[in-house]
Amino acid sequence: MFKRIYQNLKKKNLFLLTGALIVLIVCGGLIVSGLTFLIKNINLVLKPIDPENSSMHFNISEVERLFLQDK
Numbered sequence: 604m605f606k607r608i609y610q611n612l613k614k615k616n617l618f619l620l621t622g623a624l625i626v627l628i629v630c631g632g633l634i635v636s637g638l639t640f641l642i643k644n645i646n647l648v649l650k651p652i653d654p655e656n657s658s659m660h661f662n663i664s665e666v667e668r669l670f671l672q673d674k
Contacts, residue, residue, distance in 0.1 A: 612620075
């Protein structure tokens with residue numbers, strides 16, 4: 604059956620068909636890798652910071668001194 608189908612196809616059509624199939628497979632791989640990259644980055648952003656390991660601190664009085672202006 605495959606021999607008969609192969610014989611009916613011209614070589615140009617066969618090259619176009621295999622090229623289109625390869626492009627579809629590559630695009631699918633890029634979409635999957637892009638989505639996994641996006642999901643990993645979203646998980647990194649949404650991960651809470653441990654209070655023990657946090658080096659961030661806010662000095663409210665210093666912020667008020669810097670950003671509030673007397674009128």
